[in-house]
Amino acid sequence: MLKKFASVAGALALSTALVTPAMAELSGKLRIMSDMSNPAPRAIMEGLAADFDAMHPDLEVEVEIVDREAWKSQIRNALTADAPDVINWYAANRMGPYVNAGLFEDISDMYANGDLPGLDSVKGAMTLDGKQWGVPYTYYQWGIYYREDIFKELGLSEPTTFDEEIANCAKILESGRKCYTIGSKYLWTAGGWFDYMNMRTNGFDFHMQLATGQASWTSDEVRATFANWRKLIDMGAFIDDHQTYSWQEALPFFVKGEATAYLMGNFVVPHLREGGLTDDQIDFYQFPKIADVPMGEDAPTDTFHIASAAQNKEAARAFLQYVTSADVQTEINAGSGLGQLPVNSASSVDDDEFLNQGFEMLSNNATGGIAQFFDRDFPAEMASIGMEGLQEFMVFPDNLDDILNRLESARGRIYK
Template sequence: MRFTLTGAAAALAMTTALAGPASAELTGDLRIFFNDQNPAPRAAIEGMVERFQEMHPNLNIELTLIDREANKTQIRNYLTANAPDVNGWYAGNRMRPYVNAGLFEDVSDLWDGPMGEELASTRPALTLDGRQWGVPYTYYQWGIYYRADIYEELGLTPAATWEEEIANCQAILDSGRKCYTIGTRFLWTAGGWFDYLNLRTHGYDFHMALTANEIPWTDDRVRETFANWRTLIDMGAFIDNHTAYTWQEAQPYLVNGQAAAYLMGNFLVEPLRDAGMTDDQLGFYQFPEITPGIPKAEDAPTDTLHIPAQAQNKEAAREFLRYVASAENQTIVNEVLGQLPINRNATVADDKFIQAGFEMLSNATGGIAQFFDRDADAEMASAGMEGFQEFMVMPDNLDAILNRLESVRQRILED
């Protein structure tokens, strides 16, 4: 008797869920593993869960917060044993190992409806093997954050072209400052520079083909990208000793005015504000054009939620993802996170940098990349970023670096 009742309830839930985002009668447990414990993301997921709970009072939701870094290794354990119903992860190739191992649930059915259209901008990032494997809830722009007051003092305006960028940089160097602060100790910051230089030199398609191991690293076009990078390195544009700093330890150079700009994601704004910088001092501009005529593509890493293949309560999980993707939720969540909603019907927060990012990404006709370490294969990502760091310190080693990266690529292709 009881058995058939729950079966009926599940069937009912299924039909209503398929019928649309109407609130279905969901019961049982919904276990969510979320991969960030920092204050803003924590508030965001807790808010989501609370609102979803109100819609489904009979559902018993259990939220577990895991440290962002710890989750990167723990995910392997919890997806294979005692899986939650929903878990946090990243878009792009980062999903690959779990998709290949059959540990992520195919959620293409969610994307088939109107939801898919609302989230269209990130569909490629969530697609592997022609199907979708998760739902995005936020992304953020990358770009150049600069000291507007220093620019004003030197009579500069943010560059739109590569020549202007270099001219500005020379003026900044002449004033006794460095053009860019960066901390490459954990490598990925150098990945950001490579992404932008490569996207601007050769465009989105080339960049994606390169990160997909379709183009040899010894290709002349890759060398052109590095040649542009070298222009800046030879000028002394980057702060000294950047290999010793983390991205946080590089911030004081910008705050103290020893460097004029920082290529970084929008999460940089909050610590800079905390360090006492005003919105008048801090500006943002899009990475300038290098090869004229190439449509501008941007890095916009997307954070996502997925359903493990071994989840117990997939109906509730699907309904939760549906809610996560909704315009209403994405507006609230990204207001809290200080980031950009993906749902095109959501409202963007009234913040200088978020507005600028929204404007930029909405017009990113070239395409939206995830980030070097999410687009490239994990092994390639680690070898690549290590090579970028080496190049920034010893640009003369370029040949050796590219040969090494090429041999890594060959090896991955062999497997």
């Protein structure tokens, strides 16, 4: 800590650093541009900035919050013209365009010299070209959220294998319900299903080979994935007309009990509770095993980065340290805040039925590896063409050959 500080503030400040915390010497202005625009995350972000501001009397912290969806295209302008110091983005491949264009600051040294304790397990998701480009601040599990009360009523238990899953589904269908709700209008929900089908059928490593363009879409492995998926589709396991609904519009099927399960990220839980379901009625299980491969899981990670054109990089680095420190991580990811999982291994997970199960699953039963999500692991263009094909497959499974050939030719063009 002292060594780093000396290089930052010079020898004169060193003497004061011995008596006050090193970061107290930060001065000037720290500009943060954040996409945490939903009410709860917004409060967290504003709280973080205010606290950081209070910790450093000479530093002025300025936060600008941009709509989360709009940010996905605005980040380009933000980083190129009058860049802020700290910005929000996503882990893994999604960082690619900005890393390649030299717009994200390389912070490998912070990981190397121990400025970011407790982040070793998430370092991989921040690594591109062997360097680290930012820090995560929250992540969440994916999995199957189901109606515990209906499972009880039908005498079903949480399945651990795909055969059990199918047997359960047959009974659910018999009772006049659908097994899964899904709204695929905006495509990405179908990407979640493919992630799990493929990771369970062929394993995490193959899934990543497909994501990085090394494996072929017309391979036997991919066909096996779709064959497994088709078993569910042919049973009529998914709700009808899902291509017309957004993921929120698919929620009422679950809440009303017309469909018993939802493959989703943990962010679905507050919506289910708001819909009037109690925790006795909802439960969670890990996507069941299909082939005998280590289980891979989707756990999308949201991140902070420093712009390479930042004006106040010292303050920006200190802010990243602050956000990822164990206590702050515990606090912002608690149920009263983001309601997600902390990235620091020294933090504690809030005592919530779903967070506990998710944390347990990701820590102990995700031996295959942790993926980000279809549209974050695959390059953007492949993801958009891919998800469109997945949606088409879910509606017209007979078009599979045509879809796979299309994806394969897109693969030939996109990965060069």
